[in-house]
Amino acid sequence: MTTTTTLKEQVLMTLKRQQANALVLYLNYKKYHWLTYGPLFRELHLLFEEQGAAVFASIDELAERSLILDGQPVADPADYLGTATVTPSSGQLTVKAMIEEAIANHELIITEMHQDADVATEAGDIGTADLYTRLVQTHQKHRWFLKELLAKGDGLVS
Template identity: 40%
Template sequence: MAKPMEKASIKKADLQQLLNGQVANWAMLYIKIHQYHWYVKGPHFYTLHQKFEELYKEVDQYMDKIAERILALGGSPVSTTKEILASATIKEDKPGLDAEQMVAKLTADYELLIDEMGLAMQVAEEHGDDGTADMLLGMRTSLETHVWMLKSYLGK
């Protein structure tokens, strides 16, 4: 049977791994949404071009907050391309998607992040880390709103 301190260390390590997965996913999203911003075409170009810019700026802030939280907890955030690619569950896209495909893929990526944040929040709460859980809850709530709006754009 593990001692309580050992259990806490395991949970803390698990939480930092989950948070590093978030940093990696936000880094991938930053690149992906920037790509969408650059390559979007069609009748909704102006609207989506502006929205994608708003979203990648938000992504940058979230990535930074999570990385700084990892540092505050005594961990090391992923910071190299190799680490990000190894840790991310969100995958990159090649240019050439139409606007609707971009919005659909972004919606799916946000839904993945929502699910993964839920797990990280659960681990943070089990560890008594209310600061991390609260930070993730705010981000998750914002993503849920984005998903609703993106789905509405798609007519779903």
């Protein structure tokens, strides 16, 4: 963030980035949901759907927070990829690679939301800081569930 932007503008930029990240992560989850396979198919299919739905719900919260602050959310579909720091999933992946990709995305979002909560706090915006604090807990729980799938290395997730 540059020194020429106000703290409020910085908060609005973080909200836009996290809104874009949520949409890209949601779309990644839909891919995983549709393309999962193997002995844990049912559990993974449902887990990816459940986690994706939670991420989807956050898109509107983040957009509305921008509006509450008299800013603008990311509204044009073409602007999402240029705003997001989460990379869209690409290509045919193994189930293990899907899980690893999702974990990495959650780790990125968690790191950014910690920083973004600090920006909001510095701006005196406890509402946005609280939103990030709540959402980071969701991402941490999702990451935990996904990491547990890989913990034993028992070959069920290949």
